[in-house]
Amino acid sequence: MAKTKRILKWQRDPEGMRLRILEAAKQEFAAHGLAGARVDRIAAKAGANKRMLYYHVGNKENLYLAVLEGAYEKIRAEERGLDLEHLDPPEAIKRLIEFTWNYFLRNPEFLALLNTENLQRARHLKRSTKVKSLHSPFVEMIRTVVTRGVESGDFQVAVDPVQLYISIAALAFFYLSNSATLSVIFGRDLLSQQAKQERLDHMVGLVLAALTGKSFAIFGRNKPARLRVPLPQTV
Template sequence: MSEARTTKSRAKSAKGETGTQAAATTTAERPRLRDAERTSKAILAAATKEFAERGYGGARVDAIAERAKINKRMLYHYFGGKDALYVAVLEGSYVAIRSAEARLDLSHRDPKDGMRELVVFTWKYFLDHPEFLGILSTENMHKARFLKRSARIFALHSPLVAEISGLLDRGAAAGDFRPDCDPVKIYMSIAALGSFFLTNRWTLSTIFQRNLSDKSEIDAWGEHIVDVIFAYLRP
């Protein structure tokens, strides 16, 4: 074989080896990326439970690491420390509920159906995610000191306000809702009626001698929220 052919053959072989190595590197990176994502999710889930149950002051990094089944050094590697982790938990909590709300597709719903769906969804979300109310309670005790550090939080809520505003405008145009309703006040009313019941049901049950944790009471309160909101919206 001539020297030129030998050189060309070696070049092809080297190119083939380089391509194989690159493919092997990419394949090796995928499990690492998946492991990193799983670890990050495990830390956030553990931190959410810890902060919801013990508040910011009572939560411990050691306890979060133990819940996530990792060592503390790895937690610091992913999130940098307790403050940054707490902000990530706050953001993650809001991302979760706003993402779920987006799937309601309120922009394309009949106004009355869409409003009822939003009320029912919010009530059920609070029931299914008590940690969300726990995190919010903790942050309100701190007067939103940590939430103000988030660069994402304001953008997360704009689509929800716009969708509620659209429901109200379409409902008013159809004669189903009163005009000039404030979308933020409507959402605050929905959230307040649900969260107050759930965060105070133990004392309320004792005071009024009614088991507000009973399924019939919970279902009835959900319908009560719908009735109150629609009574206000009625033209």
């Protein structure tokens, strides 16, 4: 009784604390960049004390690197979960594009973190041994899919898998990462349900048309009728 009757002010939970700090830091760094992020806000968001950040992770830059490494680990893990090797080549490429698109949609902080790190010219990434060992499984996957596609006659030409990987990422990444400025420039909401569906159709159509030589429109997921009207609303 005497032992436990006292009300505890707090409980220990080092692992949980560390996770909450990293999650809060991810949000903060993604929302404000490295210089714009505020250590106090991270602490508050994590339901922690500012001192805890330094106790668990070190200083601000270490915290940032830990967040970045976590982000790469997460996407690589999900990428590994996808096995597309057994699909026929065009279908595999389509799935790959859809996965990339949906991952970026589900994890907008990932885009912001990458942009932030590129603003730093990958200064932190370079000193990370962890990230360098995380090869994307997609490059090898694309290589075998493309090879199979060429052999089966589905594809016209054997593209460099790295180039294709970058291009697929680019089509999705740029659209989402720059949706704010693009929406202002074009005066339309690029993140509406319809706009997103149109973008996905466009990306799949573009890449598969390039690979197969067959017409664009047939790859649209649904409502391909939209694509038959080439004179859309004024811009």
